[in-house]
Structures are given as C-alpha cells and as structure tokens.
Amino acid sequence: MNILQALFFPPEQPGGVSSMVPYIQERFNRMGWNMELFSLPKRIRGKGQGKVVFDTFDASAYEGTPIVDKYLQTYLDYVWWTSMRIKKKYDLIHAHHPIAALVMKQLFPDTPVLLTIHSSYERELILNGRIAPDGAEQQFLTAIYGELETKMDRILTVSDSFRSYLAPHMRDASAIHVIPNGFDxxxxxxxxxxxxxxxxxxxxxxxxxxxxxxxxxxxxxxxxxxxxxxxxxxxxxxxxxxxxxxxxxxxxxxxxxxxxxxxxxxxxxxxxxxxxxxxxxxxxxxxxxxxxxxxxxxxxxxxxxxxxxxxxxxxxxxxxxxxxxxxxxxxxxxxxxxxxxxxxxxxxxxxxxxxYSLQRVISQLKDIYKLYRTEGAES
Missing domain, CATH: 3.40.50.2000 (Glycogen Phosphorylase B;)
Structure with missing residues (x-):
C-alpha cells in the first residue's frame, strides 16, 4: 500500500503528532509498506488564491475576523502547495489536521482520506483568551466538524472524552474511532x-x-x-x-x-x-x-x-x-x-x-488501513 500521512506543519514541535507520526512511518516502512509524510512549510504564507467553498455551510458568513481569515488563507496555501508538490497517487491518505484532510479530499476525491482529530483549535483559542465563547470564530471552527463528517471516509480521535466533545457538532459521533496515542x-x-x-x-x-x-x-x-x-x-x-x-x-x-x-x-x-x-x-x-x-x-x-x-x-x-x-x-x-x-x-x-505502546497503534492502524486496500496493493 502507498500511504500518505498529511500533517499541518512539519513535525518539529513536541506534542502528539510530532511524538508519534514519524515513528509510525518508520515502523510501517520497516514492515514493507510505503508510507510518506507531507506538510506545509511554515514559510508559505499568502500564496493560495481563490475562494474556499464548503458543502455544509457558507464560510463567507464568517469572514472578516483575523482567525477565520487566516484559517481560510492557510487552506488556500495548503491547496497551492499540495497541487504543486504532489504528482503521484496514493492508495490512502491519513490526515492529521482538518485543513490537510479537507484539502486532500478536494484535490484527490477518489482517494480514501482518513482524519485523526488530535485537538480542538477553538477550545484552545477560548482558553488562551484569543476569541470569545460563542462568537463567529468558534461558530466557524465548530462548523468545520460537520464538513469533516460529510467529507471524510473515516474520522479518528485520541480519547473517549474528546469524542464526547465532538458529539454536539456531528450527526453521529459514535462512528468516530478512538485510537489513543502511542509512543516508541x-x-x-x-x-x-x-x-x-x-x-x-x-x-x-x-x-x-x-x-x-x-x-x-x-x-x-x-x-x-x-x-x-x-x-x-x-x-x-x-x-x-x-x-x-x-x-x-x-x-x-x-x-x-x-x-x-x-x-x-x-x-x-x-x-x-x-x-x-x-x-x-x-x-x-x-x-x-x-x-x-x-x-x-x-x-x-x-x-x-x-x-x-x-x-x-x-x-x-x-x-x-x-x-x-x-x-x-x-x-x-x-x-x-x-x-x-x-x-x-x-x-x-x-x-x-x-x-500506550506504539506497537498497539501500529496494529490498530494497520487493521483500518487494510479496509481501504486496493487489489494488488501490498499488505
């Protein structure tokens, strides 16, 4: 199988994604699976052009706030960078950020795209005093969850409690698969x-x-x-x-x-x-x-x-x-x-x-990835 792990920024910072995904890649490659990492370089700013259109809500209704405008521009930048850099097909794309997931599905609609939601951007912004509860920014960011539910082939997250957090923003949060993080x-x-x-x-x-x-x-x-x-x-x-x-x-x-x-x-x-x-x-x-x-x-x-x-x-x-x-x-x-x-x-x-062993994560992901294996792909 040819699998792409689509991150947001490069895995340089401490935290769940950086502490796990590069090691997942190493283990899968060692097993004979072809797995690559992809991310948006931090220097890419303001390159994408056009308008972001979602199927489940009108993003333009939330434009005009710095958080929303930056989010939409980053989405366009990810489209620009991905279109320029990815020229091959993958059997499966596993994204680790909503922007990466939605862009990948937009550009490669026939490829299964899985998403692990690792954290809540809107909750972080509220706790850090950057946005007000129930304001336009929170409404926009929580509306993204409904878009993801519509577009993704499968959604995963890292804890039962976070699945419960997502439940009010989705039609069927019980379909979200929980795989706690694992560590080498x-x-x-x-x-x-x-x-x-x-x-x-x-x-x-x-x-x-x-x-x-x-x-x-x-x-x-x-x-x-x-x-x-x-x-x-x-x-x-x-x-x-x-x-x-x-x-x-x-x-x-x-x-x-x-x-x-x-x-x-x-x-x-x-x-x-x-x-x-x-x-x-x-x-x-x-x-x-x-x-x-x-x-x-x-x-x-x-x-x-x-x-x-x-x-x-x-x-x-x-x-x-x-x-x-x-x-x-x-x-x-x-x-x-x-x-x-x-x-x-x-x-x-x-x-x-x-x-929280990495081997447990590898085993669980392998079972999920196999569900999307195409005929002739490596097992």
Whole structure:
C-alpha cells in the first residue's frame, strides 16, 4: 500500500503528532509498506488564491475576523502547495489536521482520506483568551466538524472524552474511532537516581490553557509550608514574561528554571522526579504518557484525556482544574514521601508501557488501513 500521512506543519514541535507520526512511518516502512509524510512549510504564507467553498455551510458568513481569515488563507496555501508538490497517487491518505484532510479530499476525491482529530483549535483559542465563547470564530471552527463528517471516509480521535466533545457538532459521533496515542519505548531511557531535593518538571507551550499560573501559585503554597523543590519549565510561548514576573512576585524565582523550547524533552525528563501539568483542557495529553515512560510520578487535572491516563492515587494524582490548593496538596504528597512517589512513578510507567505502546497503534492502524486496500496493493 502507498500511504500518505498529511500533517499541518512539519513535525518539529513536541506534542502528539510530532511524538508519534514519524515513528509510525518508520515502523510501517520497516514492515514493507510505503508510507510518506507531507506538510506545509511554515514559510508559505499568502500564496493560495481563490475562494474556499464548503458543502455544509457558507464560510463567507464568517469572514472578516483575523482567525477565520487566516484559517481560510492557510487552506488556500495548503491547496497551492499540495497541487504543486504532489504528482503521484496514493492508495490512502491519513490526515492529521482538518485543513490537510479537507484539502486532500478536494484535490484527490477518489482517494480514501482518513482524519485523526488530535485537538480542538477553538477550545484552545477560548482558553488562551484569543476569541470569545460563542462568537463567529468558534461558530466557524465548530462548523468545520460537520464538513469533516460529510467529507471524510473515516474520522479518528485520541480519547473517549474528546469524542464526547465532538458529539454536539456531528450527526453521529459514535462512528468516530478512538485510537489513543502511542509512543516508541526506545525513545525513553529511565534512569535510576535519587535527587536530594525533589525535582519537578513541566513541558508545554506557555499559554493560558496549560494552567501554569495555577502551578506557580501551588508551588508558592508548597514553599510556604517549608518544602524545598526545583521546578523546571520546558517550553516557550506568549506567557513566558508574565510567568517569570509571577515567579518573582510569589518569591519563587530561585526555585524555578525556565529553559525555553527544547526539541527532545524526553531525553531530559528521566533525571527528574515529578511531572506536573494543570491543563485547563487536553484532548489526550501526550506528555503525560511520555513522562510516565521516563519513570516520573504524574500530577494532572481531571480533564479530557489526562483523566483517561491517570487513575487517581493508583498511577498518579488528579486534581480539579483552577485549584492551587488542591494542586499544592497533591504535590506535597509526592514531595514529602519518596516511597509513595516511587510507587506512583512505577505504576504510571507500567500503564504507559502496556496501554500506550506504539506497537498497539501500529496494529490498530494497520487493521483500518487494510479496509481501504486496493487489489494488488501490498499488505
């Protein structure tokens, strides 16, 4: 079979798609399947011309806002780049972004196109304060789900909770197939170590949706109770200066290290003790599984895919979002008791190894891909 994995931007950033799709390609190619990656270079801006027409709603009714106009222009840019670069036929296209999926179906209507929806752009924009709830931008972005349901040969997503999120925007969300993300264990090399001072780490974009303001307030409470620790923040984003200033105001600057963007944080994580990320929403939360595979104890919020990965006090700790007191209490349990921390970390590793293996994803995708195999295609 000749399969194209159609991404949005190149797989350079940490996260679900970048942490998985290139490794899926490697495994399938090793099995003798021909799989290629395709994406839109970040330098492509304003090249596409024309008008975007959807079958299920009138996109022009939402034009005039920066988010919608940029989305439509990016769609046209993807059409321009794809038309220029792809000159061969594929047996199947598996897209990992709505724009990639709809463009591929527009340009190759006779080719089966599958889409994995990895996250919610509109929910991220709302949580990050960039659009208002129920405004034109959210209405446009949620209308896209109905277009996808009409156009795609199959839709997949990464968690049961995210399928439930999609349900109000589709006729039959039960048809969405859930395949949780999987990770190549060879990338993760846990290290036996004992840190005299507990080392906390978080890895994310520095945006409001990730709840790092809550984390800093929780750490301030932890410090006031007399606990010593270091918090390592890996990632960059528009909130960095604000978070640095908040650390100073909370008398935490000596306890926090801001690293900025890092391409392979999994190479760094095994040296730490506790992974914590109090997200306000998360479709899956790949970084939790990655941290678990590095033998870190997990602390997360009871939202989305995080709650599907963590069973509270079994393989990690779950707290309600927006609650610094609860988060601080959870961190205190792990900081104050090395044995408890060790047991949580090993339980997290065991579940991640058994449930979130890349081989499981390969097997599930292979079964789906075979449904679209044409006569004579490789198996």
């Amino acid at each position: 264990e060879k990338r993760f090399k846990p290290i036996h170590h004992e840190n005299e001072v507990p080392q906390l780490i978080t890895v994310c974009r520095l945006v409001p949706a990730k709840g790092l303001d809550i984390l800093l307030h929780a750490c301030a409470l932890l410090k006031r109770r007399g606990y010593t620790f270091v918090l390592h923040i890996i990632g960059d984003g528009p909130m960095r200066k604000e978070l640095e200033q908040l650390a100073i105001e909370l008398d935490l600057y000596d306890e926090i290290i801001f690293y900025g963007y890092m391409l392979h944080p999994e190479e760094f994580m095994p040296f730490f003790d506790i992974f914590v990320l109090p997200s306000r929403a998360e479709a899956f939360g790949s970084v939790f599984a990655e941290a678990a595979l590095c033998w870190l104890a997990l602390v997360g919020t009871d939202v989305g895919g995080i709650a599907e990965q963590i069973e509270n006090e079994v393989n990690g700790l779950l707290v309600t979002p927006e609650d610094p007191e609860a988060l601080s209490a959870a961190l205190e349990k792990l900081v104050s008791d090395p044995t408890y921390r060790y047991n949580m970390a090993r339980a997290a590793w065991s579940k991640a190894k058994n449930v």
